Amino acid sequence: MxxxxxxxxxxxxxxxxxxxxxxxxxxxxxxxxxxxxxxxxxxxxxxxxxxxxxxxxxxxxxxxxxxxxxxxxxxxxxxxxxxxxxxxxxxxxxxxCNAGACGACTVLVDGQRVNSCLxxxxxxxxxxxxxIEGLADGEDLHALQQAFIDQDAFQCGFCTSGQIMSGVGCIKEGHTGSAEEIREWMSGNICRCGCYTKIVRAVDHAARGK
Amino acid sequence: MSPQPQASVGAPLSRVDGRLKVTGGADYAADHHPEGVVHAVIVDSGIGRGRISGIDTGAAEAQPGVIRVITHRNAPTLPYRDNAGSNNPAGGRRLRVFQDDQILFHGQPVAVAVATTLEAAQHAASLVKVVYDAQPPSTDLSDPDVPTNTPTTYARGDAQAALDSAAVRMEMTYRLARNHHNPMEPHATVARWDGDRLTVWDKTQWVIGGTQTELAAVFGIPLESVRVISPFVGGAFGSGLRTWPHTTIAALAARETRRPVKLVLSRRQQYFGTGFRPACEYQLSLGSDRSGRVSAMVHDMRTETSTYEPFGERGILPLGQVLYDTPNVSQTYRTARLDVNTPVAMRGPGFATAAYAIESAMDELSYELGIDPIELRVRNEPEADPSNGNAFSTRRLRECYTTGAREFGWDRRDPKPRATRDGDWLIGTGVATGVYHTLRNPAQARVRLDADGSALVESATSDMGPGTYTSMTQVAADALGLPMRRVTFRLGDSLMPNAPLHGGSLTMASVGSAVLNGADQLRQQAIRLAVEDERSPLYGADAGTVVVRNGRLHVPDNPSRGETYQQLLARNDRAGLEVLGTYTPVQNRFTIEAYAAVFAEVAVDARLGLVRVRRMLGVYDAGRIISPKLAESQAIGGMVGGIGQALLEHTVTDHRDGRIVNANLADYLVPVNADIIDLKAIYLQGEDMDADPLGVKGLGEVVLVGVAPAIANAVFHATGHRVRELPITADALL
Incomplete structure (x- = not known):
């Protein structure tokens, strides 16, 4: 209200x-x-x-x-x-979680990814x-949003906004040199459905402009 | 399946709700804001057993913005009628919110603060002062003095005698920690009363049978007076199979304050405000001959339940009866009455628990006898269901193992434990079987074809993540002969046709079969309309030969002879066609199950005890795969869940006061991205037409069931050290 x-x-x-x-x-x-x-x-x-x-x-x-x-x-x-x-x-x-442990609330503040709950x-x-509502350019999805759909990098979708915002930050920071690096730098975002391998693939594809 | 061409079913399509989910447009329960909504925050008990001797809400109520604080002292009496047929455990008396001063477990709701803002409600809740007469709670499953409910038993042959005479006898006790589902979306309810009619936006896995019926029963109002809306569920894994106290509290608070109320459980409150996979002690004795033929198994199981409801893991018994061709089996299963809240089914309920014990034991036997663990399983593979002699509808477990062994490179394995090293890391591999029975329940779906040639399909089911929206659209699209984009599937509203609970891997078989039935009927209705219509190019054609493709009805051997749905409906002046599709499971003489062969490779740091799962492979016999892309996600998700169960997840209770000490996502560990390296899933091509009209056997459970034992067995192979307790933590390996 x-x-x-x-x-x-x-x-x-x-x-x-x-x-x-x-x-x-x-x-x-x-x-x-x-x-x-x-x-x-x-x-x-x-x-x-x-x-x-x-x-x-x-x-x-x-x-x-x-x-x-x-x-x-x-x-x-x-x-x-x-x-x-x-x-x-x-x-x-x-x-x-409202405690900075899961990353579902991740947004960008002045270009940096932050836990908005904290x-x-x-x-x-x-x-x-x-x-997440401001990421697409009108009807055109951000490359990472499209990559999440293409790779099926989510199931229930509840962590997805945070994963994508965090992924945008991760790409911007240049932490996408290898799958291992992406895994490490995306570990602040929990996905309980367990889509991690696909999240890594989506971030990698978006980072490389695939 | 219908004679229709299969264009969508079996195709690796992306989710139809994908765009909504990547743009933040999918509305989960707490995303609904009816006009004038206010916020409610629950105050939970700080003791584990006793009674409330005093409660002071004055300071809370004096806060700006606070509308009301409700406790047992000012709450109205609620009817709490029985709700048989829901998932409330039979023979229990469910927790009745704010109806008396009794405290049955730590965290039980004792008050709710309602305020105009969330901040005010949270602060007010913190100001409610509660004084208790506390008694020491009993929360420890391993305490032998805990009272237990009447055991469930099963026996065939003479297990004890066979055990006594067996050449090889082994006796093990396995322990599994309590696990919490911890879906990413906290449970939440938004409730609004319009006169005596209640609407809730709720996180639920059972819109009608679980939530609508329960709220009607609790408030003593007609079923039709309750509407439940639940378009998106942010994971659940079983936690949404019952209506928990907070949903009643939200509705009660809305009624008492005459405002729409939003109540979201905090992450901490999930741990006692919803159920959990109960901790288990599983004693298993087995007898075998030297060739590995298992002659006897004696299972003695014990799991947690509450003092007020006898929750039993119904799935804990079947695995020990059907997995191996063991002539002599006895099972005794007890539930221990503890001062905890009531457990509930969690992914692979019972089966996942039993599989850890049985599949670990088989692994132990394989080393005892020096027989390859896969070969040992094959030697005990039944030809028919050993519990009743029924044939299996399809059982391709051997093929799962053959395929898996080849893909995983099993033949390169040195069978000797603690024999493979990679620097500081001890490397091991392990296998285990996963099984889950194929459940099917009655379901309905309404299928409507509009004059513009588009279709709307509705059923009051849910989509907690597997992709119900997508897979139902695929089934309907093919049966109607429409492209995916012309078909819309809706779910999650109690005004829609009835659907069973969204759990137990039964949605595809049950709701999918109803969708198929409705779409088949509708297509046939349209075809009849055409072949009996003199003005139709299909007039006089044999209805049985007409197919529909891309919305056009035609005869396959003369494709030019046909017309579109739009043309047919317009000419006949019809606004559309509508059919109620139904599915009623057929009882047959088959035992129907889905199977998995799970392979794991782990690395264990020899000095630190740290366990890393380097790679996993699951090979599944799950019948027809409707949606391969989404099925792969289910499988890797099941592996991630199993990795959690095997290595990380453990709800820890302080037995002095019954408090859960790690009720948050920083201390209750679940796998994160860095824990997950290489997961692969293979589904055997096939279908099981004895299971249901779609030929599916269910996915969501079987993909988790064998994961934890495969990892545990790999840890043994790596280290030579058998840990008989989940989760396997570093300290157990040092």
Whole structure:
């Protein structure tokens, strides 16, 4: 759930959190192609409970996700993964362990692969984030996406977004000199269906432009 | 199979849902966000047995954003009607959420916090204070004083007498650790009530019989009042075969708060919020003559279950009865009642457990007698099912071994243990047999052909990864005479025709046969319409000779005589044709099973005890292969799962308080990419038309069953050291 506000109404980060809330701590202003796209004020459901309870600290962040700039007020506890999934409706990145052990949440932040579950959204002011939803060029899949299909490098598909984002990072880093090297540098992404040999093949093919 | 040309079945096609899965467009349970959805987080018990003596939710409820905290003190009474026919173990009393103050295992849900944001719900859950009257739990399977349920037994011949008189007698005890499925997708439920009607988006392997029936039973509402939607399942391996407490909690929280509720188990909560493959102690005595003919086997098995439900591994007995032509067999299987949550089937249930013991024992016997392990197996290969005399429908295990031995280079093997080295590494090879019985259940599928010549096929089955979407599309496309792109297969909605559980390797045989039946019927309906229609070029043709190809009905010996589905339907002013395909398994006099011969080469670091699986080969007799590209993925995935079972996977419980100490993916080890080097799968060409109309025998289980013993046997060959416990860890080899 998100609250969309015109840019001018977004609270500056130094100001006390919303006085209107006990509801939702995120405000989103989206700038696409330079134009301000602002939704009207959406008031979330009121909570029950003690009026005196303190609002959780929140902060204002401007970040670009898949080429679209978002300025958001975000609960300081919110991970990049939860920001993407629960507030920006980008559910392609998956939560497999929420502890950095499985890699299902892998996205690129400023070109580097990161576990978005371990990355606090509030720290990402000015960051450029690429998720699985932003990898293809319109209808044209990224070479690694196509390679995953061709090699059947997935079964259930739940780890696939993370595998592909991690594979893009792996190729970019130049860690694709051999199957052994790919295996090592792709080991942060667990595939419980066990498609590893095919994942290696897909990364190798994409790296070599096959 | 139908007389239709087979263009799609058997072709190495890519997944039809591949594009969705590589673009992040496949929606799993937790990806659904109904308008106004709020978040629920479960508070789980911090003791292993006892009762709740006090619970304070004040601090949690005072948090901004918190809507409600539900505990046994304010939860409504739920009807919890019986749900016979589901996977709830018969004779048990399932865990009833928030209905009393009793704690039956560590991690049992004691409260749920509902809040407008996930962060608020998580924090609120952490603030719920629970005080317990704790008692020491009993969680150790090896404790001889643990009470057990009535044993299941089997006997043929006189196993004890045959054992006593055998020239060679061996007695071993094998132990298997508890394993957790750990699908990548955590279990999750999004629940919404519209008046007295409930909709859930759920991770499940049994949309109707598992989830819809259970929610109707728990809430005491008509089946039709519950809709279950589950288009994608991010792996499950058995963990989705039952409806676990969190699904009920999500629905309860949604009803109590009058909001749609999303509840996702944390990775830690998977370990006690869903089932597991129970730990097992397997005593096996065997007697043999010097030529390797096994005359007697005595199996004594014991696995974990909970105090409230008697879960037994139904698949643990059959292997010991049918794998070898042993005249004298006795089996005793007990389940031990422990203060744990209830186990559930996990990939290759029972068979994988029994295969580790039996196939390790046969390997031990081969060294005892100095007979090649493959030759020993061949000498004990039955000609008919030794448990009932039935013929096997197809049993090409010998061929699996012959093919495998050739491809793997078995003849280059030095049979002597600890004889092959590669620097610091001791090299060994091993083999084992995998078997899984071919299960088939009744199923239905609706097949609709539209006026534009495209088809829609639906069945309330699932696709946890094997490729149901793709393989069903292949079957329907060929039977309808349409290209793949003109056929859409949908699944995962309780409004669709009924399908059995998506597990036990039975989906292709069961749902696939229903799809085939529906598509065959529909094609025949269209052909009849044409040959009886004076305006059709096919008027008067023998319906039995008409085939459909690329959507065009024609007579094979005169291809110009024909017309398309579109032309036929338009001229007859029909919007489409629709048929309900059905499949009912036929009982016959055959024993029907899928088989695997599994080969493994390991390297063991002589000084560190580290085990690496250098290469594996599986050769399978699994009947017809509908989708070769996807079947290969299943097989290598089964090997990876078996590598985990053999070398890594072990759920560790602290017996002092019943807490699982490695309930996360950093400490519960599963294979990662660096662990997997070279895996190869070969499917024997063939079909088994006594199994089902498609000729398939099931894949998902058999590809895992023989993997762990093949690796264990290779470890022995490498090191000369027999480890009779899974997982085989470095410390056991030092």
């Amino acid at each position: 998100s609250t969309e506000l015109p840019e001018s109404t977004v609270s500056p980060p130094t100001r006390a959190p919303f006085t209107t809330s006990r509801r939702t701590f995120i405000a989103t202003t989206t700038l696409a192609g330079g134009a301000v796209v602002a939704g009207g004020l959406f008031v979330g459901p009121n909570a029950l409970g003690d009026e005196s309870a303190a609002e959780p600290p929140s902060g204002r962040v401007s970040l670009t996700v898949n080429g679209v700039r978002h300025t958001v007020m975000v609960d300081n506890r919110t991970s990049l993964l939860d920001l993407l999934r629960e507030h920006l409706d980008l559910t392609g990145s998956k939560k497999g 990355t606090l959204a509030v720290r990402l002011d000015g960051a450029e984030v690429t998720t």
